[in-house]
Amino acid sequence: MNSHCVGESDGLTFCLARPEDYDDVMAISQDIYGGNDxxxxRYHSWMTEPGRVVIIARRDGKLVALESGLVVDGGETVIVEGLRVCPNERGRGLAGVIQKFVDGYIKKVYPNVKTKRLTRGDDPGPEKLRKFTLLARRAILSLLGNSEDFNSFVSGLKEKLDPSDGSNSSRPLVPIKDFDALKALLLDSDLSSRLQxxxxxxxxxWEPLKLMESNLHILAKRNLTWFVDGSCAKPLFMSLHTPPYPIPFNGGSLRFNIDLYGTDTSLAKKALIAHLDSAKSEIQGIVVVHIYMHKAIWEDLKQFCVGHDTVKQFYWDYWEQLLLEREL
Known part of the structure; x- marks a missing residue:
């Protein structure tokens, strides 16, 4: 075996992925996530990310599968993601084989890891769910449009804001740019229950991180934009967005992820506008916006976004992000 290869099983050779494997990985990734891959x-940044393991599987020299794990929570949890199998091998149990190998490899290299955590955008059904603890379901609203149309879309949203819409409509949303301020917010012991x-x-x-200091340093490296309910020391709402990045959809588009935390609809509307406003200089061409939120505010936010000529709801009418966990 080559020095970067770390094991063999079921006729497969497992290796640590390298930058030069990129084209082979892309070759098995056609139509993954409907073009939202x-x-x-992310692939090249994964090659150097601390705590990240990326494993590829080859059969007779041909790359047939990949899975990655990121060790978080101070070394006690691995977030698994990126799983993919080449089209002509799907449905043959190969996903389970590479998952089992990656679990064992992570456990060997990081012996303190006790928990495996993942998110997924489909419901695998009760049989597969029995293997995990279902920690949460979040609702997702997806929008699609051209960048030049988002200015008028946001202007329309601003016109829809009703000053009498809810008791918290006068609360300001303020950006958080200072790491110490973010740290104080996220390490507040009752933030989780207050924002659900x-x-x-x-x-x-799609990467779930517990509220602990070691994870904040992971978040701090990701150039995120944060907003928080700024009316009091105990905010009722918080949101963040990931910088827009390219995806294969429709021959080349941008993906823009916005995460909303809290259940107040009026603050959620303000947050959506704030994030779209702050990113408008970064988007061009076709843009797919995914907005993740508590299920309680999905319908109101959906209705809030209806009515524009060209920025429309995209993907399924309603879909969910599942957060799953089990012992490793």
Whole structure:
């Protein structure tokens, strides 16, 4: 075996992924997530990310599968993501084989890891769910439009804001740019219950991170934009967005993820406007916006976004992000 290869099983050779494997990985990634695949953009940064393991599987020299794990929570949890199998191998149990190998490899290299955590955008059904603890379900609203149309879309949203809409409509949303201020906010012991955080975690671009200091340093490296209910020392709402990044959809588009935390509809509307406003200089061409939120505010936010000529709801009418966990 080559020095970067770390094991063999079931006729497969497992290796640590390298930058030069990129084209082979892209070759098995056609139509992943309906063109919303983050891996073409993230792959090279994954190669150097601290605590990140990326495993590829080859059969007779051909790359057939990939899975990645990021060790978080001070070394006690691995977030698994990126799983993919080449089209002609799907449905043959290969996903389970690479998952089992990656679990064992993570446990060997990071012996303090006790928990495996993941998110997924489909409901795998009761049989598969029995293997995990379902920590949370979040609602997702997806929008699609051209960048030049988002200015008028946001202007229309601002016109729809009703000053009498809810008791918290006068609360200001303020940006958080200072790490110490963010740290004080996120390490507040009752933030999770106050904002009804999913599984007590922040989920950023599908990666669930518990509220602990070691994870804040992970978040601090990601150039995120944060807004918070600024009316008091105990905020009722918080939101963040990940910088827009390219995806394969429709021959080349941008993906823009916005995460909303809290259940106040009027603050959610303000937050959506604030994030779209703050990112307008970063978007061009076709833009897919995914907005993740508590289920209680999805319908109101959906109705809030209806009515524009060209920025429309995209993907399924209603879909969910599931947060799952089990012992490793």
């Amino acid at each position: 983050y891996l073409p953009h 955080l999913p599984g007590g975690a922040i989920i950023q671009d």
